[in-house]
Amino acid sequence: MLHIKKSHFFTLTALAFATSLSLPAQADVVASVKPLGFIAAAIADGVTPVDVLLPDGASEHDYALRPSDIKRIKNADLVVWVGPEMEAFMTKPAAELPAGKNLEIAVMPEVKPLLVKGAEDDDHPDDAASQESAEAHDEEAHHHHHGEFNMHLWLSPQISKLAAVAIHGKLLELMPESKAKLDANLQRFERELADTDKHISAQLAPVSNKGYFVFHDAYTYFEKHYGLSPSGHFTVNPEIQPGAQRLHQIRTQLVEQKAVCVFAEPQFRPAVIDAVARGTQVRKGTLDPLGTNISLSQDSYVKFLSQLSGQYASCLNGA
Template identity: 40%
Template sequence: MKGRQQADRLRLMKIRTSLHRWVCRLYPGVCAGLLVVSLPAVAAPRVVATILPLQALATGVMAGVGEPRLLVPGGASPHAYALRPSDARALDEAQVVVLIDPSFETFLARPLAALAGRAQVVRVAGIPRVRQRPVRAAGPWMVAGHGTEKRADDSAAAAPHHDTHPSHETGAFDPHLWLDPDNARHIVATLAAVLAEVDPADAALYHRNAEALDRELEKLDDRLRRDLAPVAERPFIVFHDAYQYLEARYGLNAVGAITVAPERPPGARHLAAVRERIRSGGVVCVFHEPQFPPRLVETIVAGTGVRVGVLDPLGEAGQYMAMMQTNARSLRACLAPEAGPVDTDAPG
């Protein structure tokens, strides 16, 4: 069926091209408009992306052809999502499904094979050259050693990437890998190659879009490195451990997380350890996330004088660049020394 659809699409594109040339020879002044009116639109590939950052990157690659469908809507968390009937229909009709890994989008672990058996599945965690980092333990990550402090997982984080089929629960890798713009560049290149295979008629456009997006991601990487350098050493705590790709890329000094998995509330002993880290570790800011109520963060920082900020690991539809720049502005604003406040409305 897929081969027949591709053949039909190529045949229609050839007809459109031949008719365009013929009309332009006869009526050069009106050929473009006449072609648009006279010929039916060619259906874009049916692409489904699980989360907003993947949808944003796929949207950039598909610009001028179509838009990918999103499964987990804005404001929701993939950690606690359940498929709706409309999602099942979209997966059943999809030609391409883009996800991090079934160990992250656990709502897809069982239905993916049945619902999307006819689709090309792009498992982003399995893309060559996409860097993976091991999951860290919740709470303070700093341990004493030889009179100084170091990250308990430094040696593991520095280990070379191994492309395996991981398990989020067993701590094989941290799935929030889209927060490294270099990983995003490899995702974009892979999406362009997959879409070109599914839709050969628009292959050149996918590759042009991917090349333009790659240049923008490279610029973004340089901008974030420059903007975050002044606050790189300032210690902070995050709501859940979603940001180590961002931290490692730009040398940021996160010293703990309130939770590893936000769907599981932390216990009293764990929260006490986080509060002790705030008091003893010079923590400047604790960040909550818009997908979850801020009450827990507010309770933890009460009476400490520590600032509260917001980091969003998902962003909004089609806004990967904006998400990364907004997070950088939030980090700069909350971590800036008292003597040098940051204008959070300034462009990132």
């Protein structure tokens, strides 16, 4: 009886092994940040799993990879990220990947002409000692702020569409047998993105002339695309508190009612926002540039854009 069981076991094992050889290889996709994961999930839906490195609640500006993260990057069949000016933590592991597995959005030829300049460092602390300390901290941990361009590329519907096309192309190389499904996924993504874009344009048009302050300089692509009128930002680098002069400038504009909203972020809820807004009529809202409460799915990127639009509209409208 034991002999039969063993033979059955070996037969089943051999059968499972043979079956596994005939199946297409699974091409796991790893994205650096959640919004890139949203785009990848739309294209890879029903084809291959998508994983995100940056945990919810963490900031892309100062994340440090764990050993398990490095293993995930090495084992991935495709890694999607913006570039070293945004995710400094990705620079070394991405450099070790073969070109076919490394999709760096910022260096794509179609994306380069669409990049916009980053904000000037006009909001560093005022006194020399703080300035020196801030710059040392900046140099150590936040290299992306010293780049020429704003690298929050996933906030551009136009660039995100190009990223989707590029992900589709990479997965097609890896999994040509899934061409029909990948093609259908890309077509659906482009169609839903176009519909969502029209809806957001209509939603934000009535508030396009209302001034507001965001916590950090992340939203330029979204704001330009939808014609919004930002009054400014508290800081370029979310890890460094703005200086007294900067806060005075912002408070003056709030007192003079030149802005109707100030926006915090889920990852950054600094006391300076409450302090500057105290005693004024300005409303306080929250913008989530990473979609922390949205799960990866085929529709998650358009949900992310719609959520962000709703966050703007709600505060600017006074809802």
